[in-house]
Amino acid sequence: MNRKEFLSDCGKIGFAGVTLSLFPWLQSCSDKAKQEVKGEKARIGIIGTGSRGCFHIKHLVQMPNVEVVALCDNYRPHLEDAAQYYPKAKLYDDYRHLLEQRDVEGVIIATPLYLHAPMTLDALSAGKRVFCEKSMGYTLDECLEVYNKRKETNGVLFIGQQRLFDPKYIKAMSMIHEGKIGDVVGVRNYWYRNNNWRRDVPSPELERHINWRLYSEYSRGLMTELACHQLQNGSWALGMLPEQVMGSGHLVHWLKEDKRDVYDCVSAIFTYPNGVNMTFESIISNKHFGMGEQILGTNGTIDLVTGMYYSDEPAPKGSGMHQLIAQIESGVMSNSVFAGTSWAAESSPLAPGVPIMTNVKVVTGESTVGAEADGSRELLEAFIHATITGRQPEKVLEESYYATQFALLADKAMHENQILRLDEKYKIPYTPLK
Amino acid sequence: MAFEFEYSAKNPLYPVSYLKLRAMHSRLEIIWTGQAENQAQGLAQRVEQEMLAMEREFNRFSEKSPLAVLNLKAAMEDVSVGEDLFMALELSEAFRRGTRGYFDIATSTSCGKDMVSYTLNPKSHSVRFNAPEVTLDLGGFAKGFALERVSRMLSDEGVERALLNFGSSSISALGTHPYGEWWAVGVDHTKQHGIVAKEVRLKDSAMSVSGRNYKGEYHIVNPHTGASVAAEELILVEGRSALVCEVLSTALYAAPKTEREAIVSQYDGYRASEILCGDCGSVSIRKIG
Numbered sequence A: 001m002n003r004k005e006f007l008s009d010c011g012k013i014g015f016a017g018v019t020l021s022l023f024p025w026l027q028s029c030s031d032k033a034k035q036e037v038k039g040e041k042a043r044i045g046i047i048g049t050g051s052r053g054c055f056h057i058k059h060l061v062q063m064p065n066v067e068v069v070a071l072c073d074n075y076r077p078h079l080e081d082a083a084q085y086y087p088k089a090k091l092y093d094d095y096r097h098l099l100e101q102r103d104v105e106g107v108i109i110a111t112p113l114y115l116h117a118p119m120t121l122d123a124l125s126a127g128k129r130v131f132c133e134k135s136m137g138y139t140l141d142e143c144l145e146v147y148n149k150r151k152e153t154n155g156v157l158f159i160g161q162q163r164l165f166d167p168k169y170i171k172a173m174s175m176i177h178e179g180k181i182g183d184v185v186g187v188r189n190y191w192y193r194n195n196n197w198r199r200d201v202p203s204p205e206l207e208r209h210i211n212w213r214l215y216s217e218y219s220r221g222l223m224t225e226l227a228c229h230q231l232q233n234g235s236w237a238l239g240m241l242p243e244q245v246m247g248s249g250h251l252v253h254w255l256k257e258d259k260r261d262v263y264d265c266v267s268a269i270f271t272y273p274n275g276v277n278m279t280f281e282s283i284i285s286n287k288h289f290g291m292g293e294q295i296l297g298t299n300g301t302i303d304l305v306t307g308m309y310y311s312d313e314p315a316p317k318g319s320g321m322h323q324l325i326a327q328i329e330s331g332v333m334s335n336s337v338f339a340g341t342s343w344a345a346e347s348s349p350l351a352p353g354v355p356i357m358t359n360v361k362v363v364t365g366e367s368t369v370g371a372e373a374d375g376s377r378e379l380l381e382a383f384i385h386a387t388i389t390g391r392q393p394e395k396v397l398e399e400s401y402y403a404t405q406f407a408l409l410a411d412k413a414m415h416e417n418q419i420l421r422l423d424e425k426y427k428i429p430y431t432p433l434k
Numbered sequence B: 001m002a003f004e005f006e007y008s009a010k011n012p013l014y015p016v017s018y019l020k021l022r023a024m025h026s027r028l029e030i031i032w033t034g035q036a037e038n039q040a041q042g043l044a045q046r047v048e049q050e051m052l053a054m055e056r057e058f059n060r061f062s063e064k065s066p067l068a069v070l071n072l073k074a075a076m077e078d079v080s081v082g083e084d085l086f087m088a089l090e091l092s093e094a095f096r097r098g099t100r101g102y103f104d105i106a107t108s109t110s111c112g113k114d115m116v117s118y119t120l121n122p123k124s125h126s127v128r129f130n131a132p133e134v135t136l137d138l139g140g141f142a143k144g145f146a147l148e149r150v151s152r153m154l155s156d157e158g159v160e161r162a163l164l165n166f167g168s169s170s171i172s173a174l175g176t177h178p179y180g181e182w183w184a185v186g187v188d189h190t191k192q193h194g195i196v197a198k199e200v201r202l203k204d205s206a207m208s209v210s211g212r213n214y215k216g217e218y219h220i221v222n223p224h225t226g227a228s229v230a231a232e233e234l235i236l237v238e239g240r241s242a243l244v245c246e247v248l249s250t251a252l253y254a255a256p257k258t259e260r261e262a263i264v265s266q267y268d269g270y271r272a273s274e275i276l277c278g279d280c281g282s283v284s285i286r287k288i289g
């Protein structure tokens, strides 16, 4: 396939057409679905109004069918920040009281990881529709418990895995499922930063409350904070789940500075039943390579982060021969054919890429809060839609569930220095998307 | 082999056919006029067959090719080869002598310089290498050879106008563009792609360009030293035979400037030039001889 054909092929799969049916959770993004909730309002409570919570608020204030009626945070300055957006909302420092508020239909949970499962369980029990930030839980058991609770209550539950709603990922995955890059033979993920991952602390007793990410009592570190986003890529592209994982993690650099106890340097290899490997690597004391996610196929590579496709058989500049057809058809002669030193078919690392769609929005992965145009808004919209309709979209929770489970399993493999498989009891129904 | 065929009879005076093939690690494109669609399609298929056959014969990297077998065994024993390969080796040897040794299909070996790498026995069509480390590579020969073959096939079928482009570096023409007195080909500026460094007019003739490859590597080796030639200029050769053009452009690139004129002068009817592309689209061209 040449460059032109490839581009025109890509153009044919519109975000609105084929893809919505390919990925069932996108159904709520259709015009019809939007029509369905027109004029209605979802009454929302937000639990955890720190940086991610406020990031969501900035989207929520722009959405016509949302009314934020309650806010909760046990750190007053953060609660007050959020209250500025919603002066009429009721304020809480204990989330259980927020859950008692009758008119709250849905809650958005953006608290530290160790609170995700308890808060989600309570919210589901209280009959609320729930959007909880990733990762889904702090332990494998917690995730299962949450998953089962959602089933049992027939509730709505979304996890903050916004790549599932990012247009460039959706385009890329549908191309992969259509076989455009050939057989998938490898998945590479990495996330590098060079900063201490700390937030400023106004007074020392707040250290653990504010820098919860750095302590294993509250967080599983890089695996639950970063990896869970990227680990989705392999299962999504391959339509199967990893069979085993091995990994190595260490605190290499930032131990000099503070008392953190989560790794600052991790590598993991996930192996799928067909032998394909997916890697994840993260280092936060060197940022040269930034954030990267690549699906490697027998015909070419898709870079998910940049939305570029790199053919393994690049056709560089055209020879102009093909243009002769049009010249002869219309009875003219002009200079179109180019000669140069020999063109060879072997792949070149310099092979120019082709954007997989127009207007690709590229996100760097540097921000710890979130980035615009990365699917977060669409994810939130889908949750609002589900809050109004009460319908849980298919598969979206399963994708998120496994993203967290494998992040946790890898973390465990690192701590135990073992090759691990996901225990049968954690397996939930998962039908591949292909 | 990837195969693309297009046909257009929008202009009834000159129905036009286009064929694109991936072959010999490169791509062959042919445009020709004047045939009915089914005729043209048949021709396209025969061209593909012929290309496949040549590829099988000349690819030293495919284990079973006669050339690979030759490379494996001919240092130990006489190996008899088919007619095509034998002819290719005969021609290559003639070109080696005719280019002061700057065209040599045994360049990739460190075999004693200026020696004859192989001996041909015309009676038994057999080949024997003269040193154990000889390896033959017909890469610099095959494209020109294939162009000759295929343009012959076209003219045998009565095609009068065609342009054949093999990997952009070897181009061969039958007749002229239907709306011109030649086929126009622009040599691409090496630093500013899309700018014509030199226009070449082809009419029943061919051209070949040598220089750094499209990745910018110096891939042509001087057979006398075994080292890659780090020359910045392109060598352009124009003349009747695509094969001679290809061989000559490679040899001239490999040869020092001082020897180039003497080499070209042995080839009647062939014109060669050095094209040096500068920054900002500038070009300087020097005729050799």
Ligand SMILES: NC(=O)c1ccc[n+]([C@@H]2O[C@H](COP(=O)([O-])OP(=O)(O)OC[C@H]3O[C@@H](n4cnc5c(N)ncnc54)[C@H](O)[C@@H]3O)[C@@H](O)[C@H]2O)c1
Binding pocket: A047, A048, A049, A050, A051, A052, A053, A072, A073, A074, A075, A078, A093, A094, A095, A110, A111, A112, A113, A115, A133, A134, A135, A160, A161, A162, A209, A210, A224, A225, A368, A369, A370
């Ligand atoms: N999806 C994404 O791309 C993305 C990006 C950033 C953060 N996140 C996730 O969002 C969550 C929050 O991260 P953050 O960066 O906003 O952290 P943060 O520390 O800025 O915010 C957490 C908030 O929760 C509050 N909190 C803590 N315990 C509480 C309790 N018991 N009751 C009520 N409030 C409590 C804190 O006071 C704080 O305001 C994390 O799970 C993180 O992984 C997701």
